[in-house]
Amino acid sequence: MKVLRAGLLTTVQDIGRWGFQHLGVPVAGPMxxxxxxxxxxxxxxxxxxxxxxxxxxxxxxxxxxxxxFVVAGAAFDxxxxxxxxxxxxxxxxxxxxxxxxGRRRRGARAYLSVxxxxxxxVFLGSRATHTASRMGGFEGRALRDGDVVSFAVxxxxxxxxxxxxxxxxxxxxxxxxxxxxxxSPNGKMFKTRTIERLFSGRYIVSTESDRxxxxxxxxxxxxxxYGEMLxxxxxxxxxxxxxxxxxxxxxxxxxxxxxxxxxxxxxxxxLPTLGQLVPGDWVRFEECDNETALRAxxxxxxxxxxxxxxxxx
Amino acid sequence: MAAWHxxxxxxxxxxxxxxxxxxxxxxxxxxxxxERVRQGSYVGVRDAVPSYSSVTVHFHPLRxxxxxxxxxxxxxxxxxxxxxxxxxxxxxxxVIPVCYGGVFGPDLTVIAKFADCSEEEVVKRHLGLTYRVxxxxxxPGFAYLAQVxxxxxxxxxxxxxxxxxSGSVGIAGRQTGIYPFDAPGGWxxxxxxxxxxxxxxxxxxxxxxxxxxxxxxxxxxAEFEKLSAEP
Numbered sequence: 001m002k003v004l005r006a007g008l009l010t011t012v013q014d015i016g017r018w019g020f021q022h023l024g025v026p027v028a029g030p031m032x033x034x035x036x037x038x039x040x041x042x043x044x045x046x047x048x049x050x051x052x053x054x055x056x057x058x059x060x061x062x063x064x065x066x067x068x069f070v071v072a073g074a075a076f077d078x079x080x081x082x083x084x085x086x087x088x089x090x091x092x093x094x095x096x097x098x099x100x101x102g103r104r105r106r107g108a109r110a111y112l113s114v115x116x117x118x119x120x121x122v123f124l125g126s127r128a129t130h131t132a133s134r135m136g137g138f139e140g141r142a143l144r145d146g147d148v149v150s151f152a153v154x155x156x157x158x159x160x161x162x163x164x165x166x167x168x169x170x171x172x173x174x175x176x177x178x179x180x181x182x183x184s185p186n187g188k189m190f191k192t193r194t195i196e197r198l199f200s201g202r203y204i205v206s207t208e209s210d211r212x213x214x215x216x217x218x219x220x221x222x223x224x225x226y227g228e229m230l231x232x233x234x235x236x237x238x239x240x241x242x243x244x245x246x247x248x249x250x251x252x253x254x255x256x257x258x259x260x261x262x263x264x265x266x267x268x269x270x271l272p273t274l275g276q277l278v279p280g281d282w283v284r285f286e287e288c289d290n291e292t293a294l295r296a297x298x299x300x301x302x303x304x305x306x307x308x309x310x311x312x313x
Numbered sequence: 314m315a316a317w318h319x320x321x322x323x324x325x326x327x328x329x330x331x332x333x334x335x336x337x338x339x340x341x342x343x344x345x346x347x348e349r350v351r352q353g354s355y356v357g358v359r360d361a362v363p364s365y366s367s368v369t370v371h372f373h374p375l376r377x378x379x380x381x382x383x384x385x386x387x388x389x390x391x392x393x394x395x396x397x398x399x400x401x402x403x404x405x406x407x408v409i410p411v412c413y414g415g416v417f418g419p420d421l422t423v424i425a426k427f428a429d430c431s432e433e434e435v436v437k438r439h440l441g442l443t444y445r446v447x448x449x450x451x452x453p454g455f456a457y458l459a460q461v462x463x464x465x466x467x468x469x470x471x472x473x474x475x476x477x478x479s480g481s482v483g484i485a486g487r488q489t490g491i492y493p494f495d496a497p498g499g500w501x502x503x504x505x506x507x508x509x510x511x512x513x514x515x516x517x518x519x520x521x522x523x524x525x526x527x528x529x530x531x532x533x534x535a536e537f538e539k540l541s542a543e544p
Contacts, residue, residue, distance in 0.1 A: 018359040018360055018371070019351070019360060020360075020450075020453075020518070021357065021360040021362045021450075021452065022347055022351070022361065022362045022363060022449065022522075022523060023449050023454060023518055023519055024449040024451065024452060024453045024454055024455050024523065025453040025454075025518075026453065027360075039540070042325070087424070124518070133452060133453050133494075134494075135453065152433075155519040182321070182323050182324060183319070184322065184323075185320040185322060185328065217417075230334065230335070230364070230365050231364065231365075231448075231450070231451075231457070232364050232365075232367065233328075233362040233364050233367075233368075233369035233450070234323065235322055235323055235326045235369065236325070236373065237323055237325075238323070239321075253449055255450060256362060256450040256451075257362075257364065257448060257449075257450025257451055257457075258448075262322075265322060265323025265324070265326075266323070267323065267324050268323070268324050268325045268374045289388075290321070290324065293323075293324035293374070294324065294374065297324070297374045297375050298375065301375050
């Protein structure tokens with residue numbers, strides 16, 4: 001596939017580089033792991049196959065061989081040559097045809113899966129790109145105009161995905177979202193009033209947000225005592241509070257170790273929702289308990305499993 | 314009373330603390346515990362990351378039976394507490410050559426002022442101790458070594474540098490560390506090593522790992538160039 005126009009930030013991502021955080025290697029992976037897996041499920045790929053993560057302004061891509069693909073996640077106007085095509089379903093493409101991402105309608109990040117997956121070298125068990133440390137993906141960086149990206153060689157015997165359609169577009173938020181949060185073990189560093197403020201306020205995703213972290217604007221969360229905390233392992237979805245009191249949510253490219261106190265953690269099932277927010281969108285944090293978190297995770301997994309299983313029968 | 318404490322971090326991680334602060338025994342337990350978790354086949358566990366005296370275990374919330382995992386982690390913690398008493402103090406020892414000062418160590422002068430002594434004395438104090446790799450992070454392959462002698466334990470720069478060259482050796486409070494590649498950073502830079510701490514491609518990935526013991530050795534510019542030229 002030839003990259004005619006790379007778009008704002010187009011990177012190769014898979015489920016992430018797990019297993020090396022003790023050496024300081026960040027996990028990376030998709031900002032919206034649900035849509036990444038959905039794109040793979042619809043085309044009949046293994047959930048671990050690599051997709052392209054497309055951000056805000058999409059690319060224009062020329063296919064150099066016949067293949068099928070699926071676009072899931074954020075809603076863009078999509079064109080194959082000059083005809084309008086749909087996301088969330090399999091599209092057959094012939095060598096020489098161009099896929100163009102037009103206007104973005106909803107969400108921040110779309111995922112392009114091709115049958116068999118994107119083929120870049122596996123590095124420490126993963127194909128995910130972490131641009132800050134120049135690891136993985138396509139030469140450790142976002143795609144540029146003129147790059148040629150390979151697809152995995154197809155196994156002749158593999159079963160094709162059926163023409164499944166995923167019709168729940170509203171799963172990608174538009175304009176803002178409520179996300180659920182579990183209180184942090186660091187909670188005692190904050191006054192009860194401060195924690196209540198986190199759950200009552202509405203925050204705006206600032207323009208200084210990226211794949212590493214979302215900086216939020218809104219009610220300041222001052223600390224009981226700002227002790228110098230020793231650096232500790234971080235986790236995705238952790239809501240850190242630096243000295244100035246404006247919260248930061250750690251996202252896919254987070255560093256493995258961090259030194260700011262954590263007031264709460266966004267639950268795993270809601271991270272994909274968060275990953276679809278655009279600078280300027282609002283976010284509201286809602287306190288939840290462990291049972292709710294687990295139920296939410298099961299609900300999301302069911303939606304994916306129904307897509308992943310359909311192709312196997 | 315148990316010598317460790319377990320808490321939940323969100324719905325996809327657990328944290329086991331073996332102590333508080335920069336504590337060699339607690340860290341040795343944390344490093345051993347994390348190694349055991351990585352080698353063991355615990356269903357759903359994705360990472361075990363040691364820090365100064367605790368371990369964070371990342372797991373997949375749906376592929377893990379949490380109550381079972383908690384039980385397994387508790388019994389592993391007990392094993393580790395018994396085991397580390399016997400094995401503590403046998404870390405791998407690594408000597409890292411450093412060319413101090415000049416263009417390689419632009420902050421050596423500032424630290425000398427901070428410590429109210431000569432640059433040579435700062436170097437002597439940095440060389441005088443053996444450090445332990447407590448944890449890795451901040452950058453892939455970046456080792457947090459501690460503890461630096463308190464007189465030269467200068468805090469980070471007020472404004473971080475946009476780019477610190479690969480191999481730079483810095484001080485941040487009681488910690489010292491080596492930049493694995495060119496990266497922005499705020500540590501006070503005292504020198505540079507010609508060794509590549511970024512060994513990607515080799516089996517070990519990086520020169521250092523948590524639990525290692527590190528000593529620095531002072532080299533001159535000529536030896537720096539000679540060692541740099543070696544493959």
